[in-house]
Amino acid sequence: MEAHSHTTPPAGGPALGSLPVEPLLTAEFDVDPGAVYERLRGTYGPVAPVGLLGVPVWLVLGYTEVTEVLRNETLWRRDIRYWRARAEGRLPRDWPLLAGYEVRQTMFMDDEEHLGSRRTHHSALSPFQDARSPEGWELRVAVARYADELVGMLAAESGAVGFADLGAQYTRPLLLMVTTKLFGCPVELGDELVMDLWRMLDGGPDSGPATARALGAFTRLAAHRRARPGDDLTSYMLLADPRLSDEQLGRELFMNAVYLNDITGNMVLNTLLEVLRGNATVRRSLSAGQLGETVNRAALANPPVANMCFRFAARDVRLGEVWVRAGDAVSPSAAAAHRDLLALGSSHLVGSAVSTRAHLGWGAGPHQCPSAARELGGLIVTTAVGRVLDHFVRAELTLPPDQLPWRSGPVVRGLRLLPVRYELGAGVTAAPRRTTPSLNSATSATTATSATEHEPRGLLAILRKLMFVGR
Ligand code: HEM
Structure with a gap:
């Protein structure tokens, strides 16, 4: 410089x-x-x-x-x-936001260094972006399956009719499961990681130690995958740029984890909120079957960053x-x-x-969200929201929208909770969560996925009917 x-x-x-x-x-x-x-x-x-x-x-x-x-x-x-x-x-x-700014990764680079790093992200993410590649297909199936498992767990824990927090009981665990798989983590990531990322982003008093903990975990993951490469983002980043040190790769994974968990989670919850609180334009785009457009409208009303x-x-x-x-x-x-x-x-x-x-919502200009990451984020958001609309025949906020608890930090405004009273559709089976993903269980979820693509069920079907009656 x-x-x-x-x-x-x-x-x-x-x-x-x-x-x-x-x-x-x-x-x-x-x-x-x-x-x-x-x-x-x-x-x-x-x-x-x-x-x-x-x-x-x-x-x-x-x-x-x-x-x-x-x-x-x-x-x-x-x-x-x-x-x-x-x-x-x-x-x-001890300025609490400094810990995050001192993590030197793609977002805080300029010119050639930035371009090179972006290329690494792009090339490592590409296989997951493409539904025709084995990695892309497997990830799509896994996201839908994890979502179904979490709804099944809800049914097992709270019944077919009950109360749930779609943040803590659905969105956050879903994204941790996706991160565990995508990053090739040998152990399941837990909610304490998300809390550390929140501490860093929001500038909590313990943002320094929280940042160090998360960075340490991703640096260890980088070292692990260098020794045992697999079909995961961490290994593919090393393939794309073998000169990456464990520390630098750890920093890049750390930043991706922020986007994948907190920012993607905000987009899921904000979209669900817009639907639940009856934003007319959001419901209209949804009723027309355009989930992607619904996400855009929610991002406009409440951008995740x-x-x-x-x-x-x-x-x-x-x-x-x-x-x-x-x-x-x-x-x-x-x-x-x-x-x-x-x-x-x-x-x-x-x-x-x-x-x-x-x-x-995706930024703009040279630092905007890379296209492969965007596709991946969009896929996760539409799947996560789509599965809720599919499985729930009724979902209402249990708090008035203006009393929902928000984290309003310097960077993100995200929901801490999304409390709902719900009723699940007859097709949901109460099931404890499977912790070991396998290709066979992924295949059985595929059938459910393609069925829903053709025939809307649950809340989505009801919303469509409502819009039709309203015309
Ligand atoms: C719905 C989910 C997502 C949203 C709304 C989102 C949004 C954004 C935004 C607004 C930026 C630009 C920030 C700025 O200019 O200051 C950005 C950058 C970035 N995002 Fe995403 N993102 C999402 C998902 C993801 C995912 C899943 C990944 C990777 C796994 C990812 C990786 C990145 C990277 C690497 C950058 C930095 C690009 C650069 O500085 O050149 N994002 N994202």
């Missing part, structure tokens, strides 16, 4: 450090982040100074400005060595109505930018019949 100068501040506009910033992570933000974004926008325009656990950063709120930051990598750098406050030793040593990780200005630059100085940190907010899109929705951009693909 070239050293860069932090001199020659522009004449106009105050420096970030000299502004009285309001803390972002308040009780109000927890309950209603949209109101906070709108107030900041009303005061400062599309780019606002905020305090993140005591450190001032620019929060980018406008759709135009967010896409500019995401797309222009020459001006907006990812390498945290560009961060002036860090370079000058002005960050508190609310505020993306920092970019650093390569030089002094005007953004919105402020001057961002070289080395300042900016966080592009997909959640705030989507409010621009939703406001435009009343005209032509996001009408009920128009594609919602302009959402930033």
Whole structure:
């Protein structure tokens, strides 16, 4: 990385450090982040100074400005060595978000190094993305089977009619099962991993030890798969780039685990929530059989990565109505930018019949979610949501939507719980979970999968009927 100068501040506009910033992570933000974004926008325009656990950063709120930051990598750098406050030793040593930013992996690389690392991810993920390859097929079957097993477990534990938390009893274990399989973990990953990832992302007081624990686990996994390669992502990353050290591969797996568990989980739960609380456009797209479009609409209403990780200005630059100085940190907010899109929705951009693909749920520009990862994430989300809609004939929220408990951190806004009262369809068999995946059991689940593709059952069938009656 070239050293860069932090001199020659522009004449106009105050420096970030000299502004009285309001803390972002308040009780109000927890309950209603949209109101906070709108107030900041009303005061400062599309780019606002905020305090993140005591450190001032620019929060980018406008759709135009967010896409500019995401797309222009020459001006907006990812390498945290560009961060002036860090370079000058002005960050508190125990600043809880630093642990995550110090994990040097693809997201925090620029230029050739970044491109090379992205290629490694892409090439290692590709076999799983393609349904025609053995790995891709097996993974698809496994995701559906794990989902069915978890619903079967629910039936065994709580009965065909009862109460469930679709976070703790369905989404989180499902994604841990998928991660265990995809990464080739010799032992099943447990919920304590997800809690450590939450601590790191949300900047809890113990984010340092939590990050170290998770990194340690993935570094050991890297060493294990180097010694015993298999048909898994870890081994394929080593095949794609044999020069990867165990430590670097551990860091890359750690970041993938964040996306695969927390971010994918948010997308599953947010989509289920939008369906359950009766968002009319979401239900309409669902009734038309477009689960992918339902996911897009949910991502627009509630993006799984609310505020993306920092970019650093390569030089002094005007953004919105402020001057961002070289080395300042900016966080592009997909959640705030989507409010621009939703406001435009009343005209032509996001009408009920128009594609919602302009959402930033997958990011944008050179660091956007790699296409193979996107396909994989999309597949997992649609399968996870589809199996719930398939197996449940009734599911209602047991809390009013405005009382649901959210984790509103600097990066994600995700549901802690999704409590529902449910009734399962007659076809669900109560079953304890199988812990050893086998190709034979995968094959029997295949029959159920293809049957549902043709003939909607459960909640999905009911939703379709409702929409038909409503016309
Ligand atoms: C539904 C699930 C997912 C969503 C919503 C999602 C979203 C995102 C977003 C918003 C970014 C860009 C972040 C930024 O620019 O700051 C990103 C990057 C990334 N995602 Fe995904 N992701 C998902 C699933 C996955 C999965 C399953 C994997 C891998 C197993 C993955 C791997 C990555 C990687 C490697 C990057 C970094 C790319 C780079 O910096 O060049 N993602 N993802």
